[in-house]
Amino acid sequence: MVNFKKVCVFCGSNSGYKKIFSDAALDLGRELVNKKMDLVYGGGSVGLMGLISQTVYDGGCNVLGIIPTALVPIEISGHAVGDVLTVSDMHERKAEMARRADAFIALPGGYGTMEELLEIISWSQLGIHCKPVGLLNTDGYYDSLLGLFDKGVEEGFIRHSARNIVISAKTARELIEKMETYAPCHNQVASSRSWNVEDPGIANL
Numbered sequence: 349m350v351n352f353k354k355v356c357v358f359c360g361s362n363s364g365y366k367k368i369f370s371d372a373a374l375d376l377g378r379e380l381v382n383k384k385m386d387l388v389y390g391g392g393s394v395g396l397m398g399l400i401s402q403t404v405y406d407g408g409c410n411v412l413g414i415i416p417t418a419l420v421p422i423e424i425s426g427h428a429v430g431d432v433l434t435v436s437d438m439h440e441r442k443a444e445m446a447r448r449a450d451a452f453i454a455l456p457g458g459y460g461t462m463e464e465l466l467e468i469i470s471w472s473q474l475g476i477h478c479k480p481v482g483l484l485n486t487d488g489y490y491d492s493l494l495g496l497f498d499k500g501v502e503e504g505f506i507r508h509s510a511r512n513i514v515i516s517a518k519t520a521r522e523l524i525e526k527m528e529t530y531a532p533c534h535n536q537v538a539s540s541r542s543w544n545v546e547d548p549g550i551a552n553l
């Protein structure tokens with residue numbers, strides 16, 4: 349059983365056209381509150397980011413938004429709730445997200461969400477961290493991405509064991525339950541020590 353307390357959520361700066369996506373963000377937020385988990389996220393109050401951060405904040409859990417200086421102006425990200433850590437660029441933001449959270453979940457989103465998700469998956473494969481990575485596949489939004497991962501295995505670009513890095517489910521509750529039983533089974537390319545990870549929190553739960 350993996351215990352995690354701080355969950356980094358990657359999600360859209362837009363809400364998507366269907367109500368089911370907003371409902372999924374609210375549902376994940378409530379699930380985090382029920383489990384007394386804190387939120388680390390991209391720091392905006394726009395789109396699904398705004399919905400989940402407000403829900404977790406209103407539920408009395410800690411919310412930490414990590415935002416690059418360039419996105420701070422209110423018209424870009426809105427007014428974030430909770431604590432805000434301003435960082436110099438996107439690289440520092442992702443490093444801080446990875447360091448401060450002990451699990452990651454991607455909700456539906458666009459390029460930004462997908463890029464954050466894929467980087468954290470590849471960091472797990474490389475051995476930079478061994479934290480659970482969940483994909484909330486609301487309304488089958490990520491079916492084709494999951495199909496692409498399967499294709500990667502089939503065609504010899506992704507190891508079968510590394511395919512298990514990505515935990516997916518259709519509901520927040522099921523996803524968190526699966527993530528709580530996550531045990532990495534892939535051969536990490538290099539040990540966390542060889543990545544010069546000074547803070548052991550980045551590598552281990």
Ligand SMILES: C/C(=C\CNc1ncnc2c1ncn2[C@@H]1O[C@H](COP(=O)(O)O)[C@@H](O)[C@H]1O)CO
Binds near residue numbers: 358360361424462
């Ligand atoms: C583009 C728009 C607003 C941009 N505002 C953002 N504020 C905070 N964080 C952001 C913003 N845009 C992207 N991010 C990060 O990427 C993810 C969302 O990107 P996506 O392309 O919308 O999926 C999110 O997790 C943030 O970390 C107005 O539409």
